[in-house]
Amino acid sequence: MSRIGNNPVIVPQGVEINLEGDSLTVKGTKGALSMVLNPAVNIEVEEGKIIVKAKKGADKGPAMHGLTRSLIHNMVVGVSTGWDKSLEMVGVGYRAAGGGETLTLNVGFSHPVTMKAPEGITFAVSDNTKIKVSGRDKILVGQIAANIRGVKPPEVYQGKGIRYAGEYVRKKAGKAGKAATGAK
Secondary structure (H helix, E strand, O other): OOHHHHOOEEOOOOOEEEEEOOEEEEEEOOEEEEEEOOOOEEEEEEOOEEEEEEOOOOOOHHHHHHHHHHHHHHHHHHHHOOEEEEEEEEOOOOEEEEEEOEEEEEOOOOOOEEEEOOOOEEEEEEOOOEEEEEEOOHHHHHHHHHHHHHHOOOOOOOOOEEEEOOOOOOOOOOHHHHHHOOOO
């Protein structure tokens, strides 16, 4: 039995929940999100909260219980406050430009890399090296941030590249480390 799935999802003021058949739609100040519910779970909408219950006898019921509750919680938070992911660029000459719908990265290639934001995602650039990806869909925000990081992931010898804010990059010693130990 899922401990996370047993917790009700608290619905804040200004968020509308619409449950029709196997489809759940959540509307708020940031927009609307919808999802198709798994038939292995039951959803009950009460005053100010959503309760997710696993169907008895369903094979995937216990497995989908906590997952469905977490997905609904992420939708409610996304349409009310939104999600964001921060990235930082480390390296001489590495910089980002743009914001809003487009992002241009200069990361040591012979050409700048331009990325367009899908619907519902916005970019913000500060200090030419800090990028913030914002949106209402947590999965999409994480995927776009991973795509940006994938343009130039941090390398292990000098640590140059694009990384998540606060990410620790473990560095290798390189050739000098081998000579310092006395090995031939």
